[in-house]
Amino acid sequence: MSQQPRYWAVIPAAGAGRRFGGPVPKQYLAFAGRQVIDYSLAVFIDHPRIAGCVLALSPEDEWWRETAYAAHPAVQRVAGGAERSDSVAHALEALAERAAEDDWVLVHDAARPCLTRLDLDRLLEALRDEPVGALLAVPLHDTVKTAEDALGPRVEHTLPRQQLWRAYTPQAFRLGQLRQALLQCRTEGLAITDDASAIEQLGLRPLLLEGRADNIKITRPEDLPLARFFLEQQQEQQLR
Numbered sequence: 448m449s450q451q452p453r454y455w456a457v458i459p460a461a462g463a464g465r466r467f468g469g470p471v472p473k474q475y476l477a478f479a480g481r482q483v484i485d486y487s488l489a490v491f492i493d494h495p496r497i498a499g500c501v502l503a504l505s506p507e508d509e510w511w512r513e514t515a516y517a518a519h520p521a522v523q524r525v526a527g528g529a530e531r532s533d534s535v536a537h538a539l540e541a542l543a544e545r546a547a548e549d550d551w552v553l554v555h556d557a558a559r560p561c562l563t564r565l566d567l568d569r570l571l572e573a574l575r576d577e578p579v580g581a582l583l584a585v586p587l588h589d590t591v592k593t594a595e596d597a598l599g600p601r602v603e604h605t606l607p608r609q610q611l612w613r614a615y616t617p618q619a620f621r622l623g624q625l626r627q628a629l630l631q632c633r634t635e636g637l638a639i640t641d642d643a644s645a646i647e648q649l650g651l652r653p654l655l656l657e658g659r660a661d662n663i664k665i666t667r668p669e670d671l672p673l674a675r676f677f678l679e680q681q682q683e684q685q686l687r
C-alpha cells in the first residue's frame with residue numbers, strides 16, 4: 448500500500464525588503480514580542496501534520512541566528528536565490544533528498560506572519576482530494592484598472608471584478624510537480640511572482656481556497672502596524 452503523503456513547509460525568507468526600506472529585512476522586524484519570521488514559522492512548527500520546514504535565507508543573512516527558532520530541529524536552512532522563485536527552488540532541491548515526489552509542499556512567505564491555524568487546517572483539508580494543488584486567496588473587493596505605461600497612469604481598462612482574486616500563501620503543490628514546473632519556468636526565462644504561476648504553466652488550474660483577508664504580506668512600512676493590529680485581533684478571538 449502506498450505511503451500516505453507528508454506535508455512540508457517551505458518558507459522563502461531571503462528577501463531584502465527593498466519596498467519596506469530600512470537596514471533590517473522586514474521578516475526580522477520586531478513583531479508582537481518576537482520577530483515577524485517567528486510567527487510565520489510557528490504556525491507550521493506547532494502543527495502536528497507538518498513534517499518539517501525548509502527555510503531559504505539570504506547568504507548574507509546576519510539576523511536568523513537571533514530568532515526564536517534559530518536552533519529548532521524542525522527547521523532546515525538553505526541558501527536563497529536572486530528571486531523568490533529561486534529561493535523556493537533551492538528549498539525544494541534540499542527537501543527532495545528526504546521527501547517523496549508526491550509529498551505536499553506548502554510554500555508560505557516569511558513576510559506573512561498573520562496566517563492562522565484555522566486557515567492552515569482548511570488548506571490541509573482541501574488537499575485531501577485535490578488533484579492539482581491549492582492556494583489561499585481572497586476575492587478582490589476593489590475595482591481594478593489597467594494602465595498602459597506609455598500613456599502614464601491613465602486608465603486603459605476596468606477589469607471585471609467578479610473574476611479577480613488576490614493570491615496569498617501558503618500555496619500547496621506536490622513536491623515533484625512544483626520542482627518540475629519551477630525548472631520549466633527557469634529554462635524558459637519566465638519570471639513568476641508566485642508558485643501557482645509555475646503550475647499554471649503546465650496547463651493546470653490550482654484551487655483558489657478563500658482565506659482570511661488579514662493574512663497580509665508585509666511589503667511596505669504601512670503594512671507593519673496593520674499586521675500587528677490583525678495579529679492582536681486574532682489573539683483576542685483565540686484564532687492563534
Ligand SMILES: Nc1ccn([C@@H]2O[C@H](COP(=O)(O)OP(=O)(O)OP(=O)(O)O)[C@@H](O)[C@H]2O)c(=O)n1
Nearest residue numbers: 459460461462463464465466529530534557558
Ligand atoms: N530572492 C528572494 C526574494 C524574496 N524572498 C521572500 O519571498 C517573500 C515574498 O517576497 P517579498 O515580499 O517581495 O519580499 P522582498 O523581496 O524582501 O521585498 P522587496 O521586493 O520589497 O525587496 C518574502 O518572505 C521574502 O523574504 C526570498 O525568499 N528570496
Ligand SMILES: C[C@](O)(CO)[C@H](O)COP(=O)(O)O
Nearest residue numbers: 531556614615616640641664
Ligand atoms: C507569493 C505572493 O505573496 C502571492 O501574492 C506574491 O506574489 C509575492 O510577491 P513579492 O513581490 O515577491 O512580494
